[in-house]
Amino acid sequence: MSAIDRIAATRRTLGAAVVARAILWASAAAAAALAAVGTIDWLVGAPRALRALVLPVAISLAIGAAAYALWRGRRVRSLPAVALWLEERVPELRYALVTALDAPSVSPALERNIAAIQWPPVIRRALGNALLPPLIVLVAAAALLFALPAGVRARISEPRAGDALLRAPIAPAAMRNRLSPLTGEVLPPSYTGEQHIIIEEPSSIEALTGGHIIVRGQGSSSGITASLANAPVAPASLRDSADQWRLDIVVPAKPAALELHDRSYARTVIIAPHADSLPVVSLTAPTRDTVVRTPKGNLALSATATDDYGLDAGWFEYIVSSGEGENFTFKSGVVHRTDAGNARTTKLAGSLNLDSLQLKPGDLVHVRAVARDRNNVTGPGIGVSETRTLRIPRASEYDSLAIEGAPPPDVDSSQLSQRMLIILAEKLQARRSKLPRAQVLTESRAIGSDQARLRQQVGEIVFARLGKEQGTEDAGSDNAPAKMTPDQLLAAANAATQASAGATDFEGDETPVVAVNRPLLEAYNAMWDASRALEMGEPGTALPPMRLALAAIQRARNAERLYLRGKAPVVIVDINKVRLAGKRDDASSSARLPRAALDSSSERRAQRFDEAMNLLATNPSAAIDSLLALRVDALESAPTLAGALAPAIDALRAGHDATSALVRARRIAAGVTLERVDSQWGGAW
Amino acid sequence: MTTFTFATAQYDSGDWDSAPLVPPNIIDTIARYTEIEVTPTGAIVPLASPDLLRYPLVYLTGHLPVRFSDAERRQLREYLDRGGMLFVDDHNHDVDGVFHRTATEEITRTIAEPKLLPNNHSLYSAFFKFPDGPPTTSHELNGWGDNLVHKNLFAVMREGRISVLYSSKDYSSEWGYHPDTKRFQSVDNTKFAVNIVVYALTA
Numbered sequence: 001m002s003a004i005d006r007i008a009a010t011r012r013t014l015g016a017a018v019v020a021r022a023i024l025w026a027s028a029a030a031a032a033a034l035a036a037v038g039t040i041d042w043l044v045g046a047p048r049a050l051r052a053l054v055l056p057v058a059i060s061l062a063i064g065a066a067a068y069a070l071w072r073g074r075r076v077r078s079l080p081a082v083a084l085w086l087e088e089r090v091p092e093l094r095y096a097l098v099t100a101l102d103a104p105s106v107s108p109a110l111e112r113n114i115a116a117i118q119w120p121p122v123i124r125r126a127l128g129n130a131l132l133p134p135l136i137v138l139v140a141a142a143a144l145l146f147a148l149p150a151g152v153r154a155r156i157s158e159p160r161a162g163d164a165l166l167r168a169p170i171a172p173a174a175m176r177n178r179l180s181p182l183t184g185e186v187l188p189p190s191y192t193g194e195q196h197i198i199i200e201e202p203s204s205i206e207a208l209t210g211g212h213i214i215v216r217g218q219g220s221s222s223g224i225t226a227s228l229a230n231a232p233v234a235p236a237s238l239r240d241s242a243d244q245w246r247l248d249i250v251v252p253a254k255p256a257a258l259e260l261h262d263r264s265y266a267r268t269v270i271i272a273p274h275a276d277s278l279p280v281v282s283l284t285a286p287t288r289d290t291v292v293r294t295p296k297g298n299l300a301l302s303a304t305a306t307d308d309y310g311l312d313a314g315w316f317e318y319i320v321s322s323g324e325g326e327n328f329t330f331k332s333g334v335v336h337r338t339d340a341g342n343a344r345t346t347k348l349a350g351s352l353n354l355d356s357l358q359l360k361p362g363d364l365v366h367v368r369a370v371a372r373d374r375n376n377v378t379g380p381g382i383g384v385s386e387t388r389t390l391r392i393p394r395a396s397e398y399d400s401l402a403i404e405g406a407p408p409p410d411v412d413s414s415q416l417s418q419r420m421l422i423i424l425a426e427k428l429q430a431r432r433s434k435l436p437r438a439q440v441l442t443e444s445r446a447i448g449s450d451q452a453r454l455r456q457q458v459g460e461i462v463f464a465r466l467g468k469e470q471g472t473e474d475a476g477s478d479n480a481p482a483k484m485t486p487d488q489l490l491a492a493a494n495a496a497t498q499a500s501a502g503a504t505d506f507e508g509d510e511t512p513v514v515a516v517n518r519p520l521l522e523a524y525n526a527m528w529d530a531s532r533a534l535e536m537g538e539p540g541t542a543l544p545p546m547r548l549a550l551a552a553i554q555r556a557r558n559a560e561r562l563y564l565r566g567k568a569p570v571v572i573v574d575i576n577k578v579r580l581a582g583k584r585d586d587a588s589s590s591a592r593l594p595r596a597a598l599d600s601s602s603e604r605r606a607q608r609f610d611e612a613m614n615l616l617a618t619n620p621s622a623a624i625d626s627l628l629a630l631r632v633d634a635l636e637s638a639p640t641l642a643g644a645l646a647p648a649i650d651a652l653r654a655g656h657d658a659t660s661a662l663v664r665a666r667r668i669a670a671g672v673t674l675e676r677v678d679s680q681w682g683g684a685w
Numbered sequence: 686m687t688t689f690t691f692a693t694a695q696y697d698s699g700d701w702d703s704a705p706l707v708p709p710n711i712i713d714t715i716a717r718y719t720e721i722e723v724t725p726t727g728a729i730v731p732l733a734s735p736d737l738l739r740y741p742l743v744y745l746t747g748h749l750p751v752r753f754s755d756a757e758r759r760q761l762r763e764y765l766d767r768g769g770m771l772f773v774d775d776h777n778h779d780v781d782g783v784f785h786r787t788a789t790e791e792i793t794r795t796i797a798e799p800k801l802l803p804n805n806h807s808l809y810s811a812f813f814k815f816p817d818g819p820p821t822t823s824h825e826l827n828g829w830g831d832n833l834v835h836k837n838l839f840a841v842m843r844e845g846r847i848s849v850l851y852s853s854k855d856y857s858s859e860w861g862y863h864p865d866t867k868r869f870q871s872v873d874n875t876k877f878a879v880n881i882v883v884y885a886l887t888a
Binding site (some may be wrong): 319328330364366368384387389570571572573574578580581584592594595 | 698706709712713714716717718719720723725726741748749750752754755768777782783787811812813814863864873883884886887888
């Protein structure tokens with residue numbers, strides 16, 4: 001083998017050593033990092049956030065160490081550098097290697113001299129120096145890592161929620177608080193399809209009503225007691241699992257405090273349930289209550305339904321009520337049941353065959369859409385839409401029946417026109433001082449002409465209702481005077497009512513026809529006054545009666561929409577006359593006190609908050625428990641306060657500064673609105 | 686002490702005004718047997734109105750299906766949460782009737798399912814003594830409705846108190862006459878109304 005070949009072989013050996021050293025340093029760095037954090041975790045417990053960083057940091061350290069080692073050995077790629085490295089460590093060579101490299105045709109004598117010198121021992125020594133230190137570090141770190149408890153290794157290699165319980169306790173069992181560390185695992189009901197979650201060191205656990213919560217701690221369950229909402233938890237719910245205890249509870253319907261006791265140790269966890277919402281159903285067709293004069297054909301039905309977890313089915317329900325007074329009969333049914341297939345939103349569509357219902361005049365058909373969710377634990381939740389009512393009118397009701405949702409009555413257009421005329425008159429009045437009198441007169445008469453035309457329209461409505469022909473107002477003396485006073489018109493209205501319906505006893509009150517028409521008659525009369533003023537070119541004088549007319553039309557419109565079933569008689573009891581007139585022989589003598597006025601709930605909450613604050617200086621744990629109890633109550637009645645208390649409690653429990661959180665909670669407890677707070681109940685107050 | 690006003694609930698669906706003479710009759714009875722300050726006329730209060738909170742007792746009746754709107758349900762829930770008492774009477778006196786089915790369904794959705802009220806409840810001794818429970822109505826005895834004599838009323842209880850009192854006995858028909866008619870009666874059949882009002886006003 002020539003000298004150059006021997007140098008090349010040495011370079012390969014040294015190159016392999018450089019790579020091996022880099023690998024060893026990388027492994028040693030990673031193992032040392034893991035071992036260091038593992039030891040800290042074992043001794044004092046490392047937070048999950050820190051543990052989650054360990055693996056990436058260890059890998060980074062490994063890459064860094066390897067890169068540095070490779071950089072340090074980068075010169076091994078060069079044959080002259082290897083030759084010089086050998087010359088430095090084997091003085092007997094006397095630069096023969098360098099010479100051999102510089103002169104390719106080396107003399108045989110030089111080759112013989114080089115061949116006579118052996119340098120493998122030098123290489124072995126150098127390899128030992130290079131590889132031993134990282135190997136020692138690696139072995140030590142690995143030994144330490146494997147010496148740690150298995151739980152610690154799992155916490156380091158795969159940090160996850162709930163692994164606090166894997167950390168082996170240092171304190172002896174007799175002195176150990178088995179209520180810390182603590183985890184709570186929330187298992188939602190299976191129908192939700194939601195994943196379970198684990199909460200470490202929970203002060204409160206939010207979960208769906210009907211789901212399960214598993215509370216776990218270290219050690220045996222022997223001697224641990226629990227109560228939920230002040231009721232003891234069944235001992236069967238507390239059991240051992242490997243080296244841990246676990247408590248299974250079903251999430252209650254209302255917020256409750258879970259109190260755990262282990263000898264002198266105590267811990268409170270708030271269970272904050274939230275209910276599966278009922279499906280929200282909206283009936284989109286029919287869009288409004290209405291009157292169906294001819295109940296034939298199909299009634300189109302459509303609705304949308306949504307649910308927070310998933311819908312099971314939807315359908316339409318109808319009820320037909322027939323009869324009047326004391327004699328009612330009913331029939332009901334379901335149409336177009338649809339499988340929603342666990343969708344969160346679905347559309348329901350169908351039709352109701354009115355022929356098949358055999359509807360008669362006077363019947364009412366109530367229709368609504370219904371949807372059911374998949375809640376098989378606390379449900380099923382059934383959501384319903386608003387109910388739409390279809391009325392089949394009797395023949396005698398055709399003229400007088402008015403029901404909300406019916407097409408707008410004729411006076412609506414009158415109302416709009418009257419409003420427009422008022423606007424025109426107001427504009428004219430505003431410009432009046434700048435206009436010549438002739439122009440004011442012309443424009444005012446134009447408005448007056450429109451006002452007169454509108455008055456005629458209102459008059460036609462009124463006269464038509466009184467049973468006269470349209471156009472009666474202008475028909476001359478054979479039918480009615482051109483202008484009747486309101487009293488005369490009311491008398492005519494009464495007469496028309498009496499003639500068509502017979503005597504009606506309304507206890508001296510006016511008949512419905514008069515009640516409905518009186519505002520229109522007032523409007524009619526006010527329009528006369530307005531027309532006169534406008535004809536004289538006095539828009540300012542015309543405006544008050546024009547506004548009166550508008551208000552009267554508005555009243556008539558409201559009256560027509562409200563009077564559906566007639567008017568109940570008003571009976572005024574003469575209290576003084578009947579006072580204690582009855583015999584009270586069989587009256588009870590049991591004492592009953594007037595009910596006390598309700599306490600102001602916010603005051604009570606503020607008071608409880610203050611009491612907890614007073615405890616804070618002397619007994620912090622009791623103060624935290626008081627705040628937890630307050631939060632349990634507030635979860636239902638004052639969710640905003642409950643939300644504000646949570647960070648305060650967490651800060652107190654962790655020993656952090658809770659001043660700002662407590663101040664905020666105190667102000668909310670006292671009913672001071674601070675800012676918009678959104679809660680999971682969707683409330684924004 | 687403020688004056689008691691007997692309030693009738695007005696709801697969007699059904700015929701809430703089917704018993705217009707019951708309120709004056711009960712007002713008459715209250716004045717006739719007690720010293721409770723009472724207004725001479727009743728009030729009609731929309732179920733969805735915040736005015737509901739002005740009245741400690743609200744009477745609700747009808748023949749037709751009862752379907753509360755969301756606003757009505759929300760307001761009624763608040764009313765009951767804040768200590769009000771709702772007295773619901775089925776004007777059909779028929780447990781298979783649509784008022785019964787729909788009204789109990791709505792009450793269940795709004796607050797809770799009405800349960801049988803024991804006949805020794807303090808309601809029956811709040812003023813007059815009714816040792817056998819709720820007084821029977823003539824409508825139960827004459828074969829109308831479901832042709833049953835309902836032995837019990839139903840109630841939703843809250844913190845030991847009746848929050849919703851539900852009757853299938855049709856007191857709305859039994860008490861639906863002009864109070865002046867009482868002078869022709871040998872026995873006043875509205876005495877139980879005094880118990881309901883006194884119970885609602887006292888603890």
